[in-house]
Structure formats: C-alpha cells, structure tokens
Amino acid sequence: MVVAAALVSCTQASSGGGPGADVPSTSAGSGQDTDLARIAENAENAENADRAEREAGEAEDTAIPSPAPARVRDAFATLQATLDETCTPGAGDCAYFLGRVTRELTELDESMRADGKGPGHFKKPLADMKALFGKLGDDRSEAHLEKHFSEIVGTRDGINTWMQDHPDDYR
Template sequence: MIRTGLRAAIPAVVLGALLVGCSAATTTDGPGGDVPHVDPSAAAQPSLMPTPSPRPTLIIQEDPNAPELVRDAFAGLQATLDDTCTPGAGDCAYFLGRVDDELNRLDEAMKADKKGPGHFKEPIAWIGTLRTTLDGDVSTPNLEKHRTELIGTRDRVNTWMQGHPEDYR
C-alpha cells in the first residue's frame, strides 16, 4: 500500500517542482518572468508599488540646414497665389483671412529659422508693416479695407522668396 501511495505522490511532487521552477525563473524582466510581484500589504501604499520604466525618448537629428518650417509656411502662402476676391463677395473673408494667416505663419517660421531673422530682414519688415496697418483688427471689414496691402505683401514676399530658393527647397 505504501508503494501505491508513493506512486500517486510522485506526479504531484514533480508537477509542484515544475511550478516552483517556473515561478522562480529569471528572465530579462527579472525574477518570476514578466509578472511583477507585489506584496499584498504594500498594495495600499502607492509609494511601494513598482514604477514602470519611462519610455526612451526618440531623438531625430535633422539636417541643420533643412528649412522645413519656412518651406512649409511658404508653400501655404504660395497656395493663395492664384486666388483673389472682390470685397463683399462671400469668399473674400475666407481668402483674405487665409492670406493673413499664411503671412503670419511665414513670419513666425522666418523668425524661428536657424539662419536667424536677419536673413529674412525684408520679408519680416514687410509683414511687420502690414501688421501695423491692420492694427490687430482681422475682422472681415478691416481685411477687405486693406485688401490691396494684404495681397501686395503676399506678392512681394513671394517674389523675394523666389529669389532665395535655398530657403524653401
């Protein structure tokens, strides 16, 4: 009878040993595999909980001469070149607002460019003059009133940029 009991106990002992061996395994995630062990008494104390590792920051090194901001902003301005409007027409508010937005975007990009604002002295000055003319009022009536200045500044900046292809290619 002892032999029969021993035969029945052997598989249970082997299975138990295997289970203990698995839980004590060491992996690249530490002892016990990828399952963190938390002491139940520590669960109420967040400071004792394991803290996940922060994700590594991906740093992309760009070509220091790459003018992406100016290039993208200039492309937005160029997209307005074939458009115009008649003051009072339904699309005029949208068009003039877009020209104003694209000029502002290009102005910011030129000021932030690695070449520095001195490189873009003329277009920044023209856009600055337009800002003074608009006096912060970007309402439809004011943009329509200064339609000629808006379109003129856009065209002047475009001409300058065409003469400086290294700034947007």
C-alpha cells in the first residue's frame, strides 16, 4: 500500500499533477486515471506477493528440521571408532565411554530401520540392540550403564562381527 501511494505521488508529480494541480476528469477522453489505478493495483499486488513470500520464508526458517537417520555406513563407522576404547567399571572413567557406545548403537539402530533394504535385512543386529535397550530402559546414568557394561560392549562387538560379514552394508 505504501509503495502504491508513493508510485501515485511520483506519477502525479512527473505529469504536472500534484497537490496544487487540477484533478483530471474521468471523461472518456482521459485514460490517465485508469492508468494510475492500474499502476497502483499492480504495485499493491506486488507488495502483497512480496509480503507473502517473506512470511513464507520466515515460516520455513522457524520450522525445526527433523534429523534424518544417519546412513548405516556412517553410523557403523562411528560405532567402529569405539572398538579400541574401554573403561574400568567402578573406577569412575566409564560415563563418557558407555554413554558414547550406547548413543552410537542408538543411531545405528535408527539408520538400519530407515535403510532401503528394510529392517528384515538387519534382523540380527536389530534384535540384539532391542534386547540391550530393553535391559537399559531410559536410565543412562553411569552406575546403570556400568551395571550393563558386558551387555553394552558385547552388543557392540557382536554387531561389529555381523557387519564384517556384510561388507556391502558399510563400504
């Protein structure tokens, strides 16, 4: 609307019209009013389109993107990175390690379920992770994870062995 008013104002000033000028009549011989109305309408439509585009862009920016599951290859690579790590339960050095292995197993589980080959292809590792997650529940405290140290590390190692027998899933 502001753009339309400014455009009409500029058009009146350049055509000799303005605050002190006579307003042209709407006779059939004068197309200036029709032209000005059309220009104002086009400017208003353009402003509305620009506003709608800006609002749509703002809505897109505020939308929270849902994280896509990591591909199996990438998730397995991060799990493999934990193979040379360990900790000593009860020594106070297991929080990071067991938390990381559990997190990596969770991401691998999600990527296997979302993979195009389908969960049936990953039946054994998914069953192993389901059994582990059933034992862990929602408790991710260090003491609870240390209690299940053998199951966590055993699940990681078992999945590593399974994946080594299925190189097409990670290469």
